Amino acid sequence: MENEYCLIGPISQLITLSDLAEKGPLGDEVLQPVLQAGILMQGDLIYKTGPYNDLLEDANRLEATKILLEGDHVCIPGFIDAHTHICFAGSRANDYAMRNAGKSYLEISLAGGGIWDTVKATRQASLTELTALTQARANKHLQEGVTTIEVKSGYGLSVEEELKMLRAIAAANKETEADLIPTCLAAHTLPKDFEGTHEKYLQQISQELFPVIQKENLTTRIDAFIEQGAFSAEVIRPYFVIAQQYGFSITVHADQFSPGGSAVAVDFNAISADHLEASGDPEINLLANSEVVSVALPGASLGLGCPFTPARKILDAGGCLAIASDWNPGSAPMGDLLMQASILGTFQKLSNAEVWAGITFRAAKALNLYDRGQLIPGMLADFNLFATSNHQEILYQQGKLKPVQVWKNGKCVHSNLKNEL
Numbered sequence: 001m002e003n004e005y006c007l008i009g010p011i012s013q014l015i016t017l018s019d020l021a022e023k024g025p026l027g028d029e030v031l032q033p034v035l036q037a038g039i040l041m042q043g044d045l046i047y048k049t050g051p052y053n054d055l056l057e058d059a060n061r062l063e064a065t066k067i068l069l070e071g072d073h074v075c076i077p078g079f080i081d082a083h084t085h086i087c088f089a090g091s092r093a094n095d096y097a098m099r100n101a102g103k104s105y106l107e108i109s110l111a112g113g114g115i116w117d118t119v120k121a122t123r124q125a126s127l128t129e130l131t132a133l134t135q136a137r138a139n140k141h142l143q144e145g146v147t148t149i150e151v152k153s154g155y156g157l158s159v160e161e162e163l164k165m166l167r168a169i170a171a172a173n174k175e176t177e178a179d180l181i182p183t184c185l186a187a188h189t190l191p192k193d194f195e196g197t198h199e200k201y202l203q204q205i206s207q208e209l210f211p212v213i214q215k216e217n218l219t220t221r222i223d224a225f226i227e228q229g230a231f232s233a234e235v236i237r238p239y240f241v242i243a244q245q246y247g248f249s250i251t252v253h254a255d256q257f258s259p260g261g262s263a264v265a266v267d268f269n270a271i272s273a274d275h276l277e278a279s280g281d282p283e284i285n286l287l288a289n290s291e292v293v294s295v296a297l298p299g300a301s302l303g304l305g306c307p308f309t310p311a312r313k314i315l316d317a318g319g320c321l322a323i324a325s326d327w328n329p330g331s332a333p334m335g336d337l338l339m340q341a342s343i344l345g346t347f348q349k350l351s352n353a354e355v356w357a358g359i360t361f362r363a364a365k366a367l368n369l370y371d372r373g374q375l376i377p378g379m380l381a382d383f384n385l386f387a388t389s390n391h392q393e394i395l396y397q398q399g400k401l402k403p404v405q406v407w408k409n410g411k412c413v414h415s416n417l418k419n420e421l
Helices: 052-061 093-100 105-110 115-124 127-143 159-175 198-215 233-245 261-267 281-288 298-304 311-316 337-348 352-358 361-366 392-396
Strands: 005-014 034-042 045-051 065-068 074-077 079-081 146-152 179-187 221-225 249-254 272-275 293-296 321-323 383-386 405-408 411-415
Touching: 005 052, 034 052, 045 052, 074 392, 079 337, 079 361, 093 105, 115 159, 127 146, 127 159, 127 405, 127 411, 159 179, 159 198, 179 198, 198 233, 221 233, 233 249, 233 261, 249 261, 261 272, 261 281, 281 311, 293 311, 293 361, 298 337, 311 321, 311 337, 311 352, 321 337, 321 352, 321 361, 337 352, 337 392, 352 361, 352 392
Parallel strands: 005 065, 005 074, 079 146, 146 179, 179 221, 221 249, 249 272, 272 293, 293 321
Antiparallel strands: 005 034, 034 045, 074 383, 383 405, 405 411
């Protein structure tokens, strides 16, 4: 496959996102669409991009397969969702109804809802069932243009059940064309059935879970929810020290309802700090002056009815902003990355370029991936085709305009076009 070449085009507008800064604001003038363009692929990689007619000579010389597109199309790199919880069982529809009817988190929890409801359903699901559920959600994401998906554990909350979740994610990764990037979120909250302190629980996880996930190569990433009612900054620090001693990368659920987590993320040189709805100017400046990627999760704001991450301020301070869906059964059940990113752009006054960067190469940085997110030679041939002649239409329609073709690793993995490949 690696020696096979394929040319696709002509494409009305090709948005490569090449040569764009990893941090700070971006004006739309940097997009510079290539008109009547083509993509020449070699196996699963981008070999060359440019005007379609200019690529024809290379394609003929290389005896490349040619895929002729009819009508207008805009091409954007495959989307990257850097924060999801799509490995779960059950539903929290009743929580959503109660929350919108004015019930508090405590009232919902006392009525049998909340995260523990998902924990119980996920524990009851078999490995096979959990794998199938994760695969189905990943495939739905893929059809909407999300070619790389981070997936967290965190609804097991015991050594055995967290292992089941991580093994389910690994199994689902083999059954979907999307790339699933696993993260261990055993430090999601203190399980109700654990007889001991937060410190004792984290000690058990680090002693009994970390060696197994390292041995089975189930993840290279450790996450924790730093928040009132979950884990404090002080309690989580020794846990992160041990995680780094094992060689794991750190990412943090930070500043969702109260500040504090972002400082821990910076102190541990975390790959990302996610949520940040409660971040003020001190936290924003701290993150902007670090290499930690700030990940906005508009789906949680929409699901909970709370303020959005201060994305505009983060960018203007010089930070690196990624945008992710937070797809989960409790606070962010929608799972539509393109729609959420479009809405965040409206409320935070983000340029199209900033939105595209946030769900492509800047999101890749939040996963420590540098082989995707831009359509340039040597990168993975992950891209989406939209049936329009103007790239502005995609965000203008706020997620209603979906890809007509999704390409992953140089293969068309989803198509609504009549001339099927």
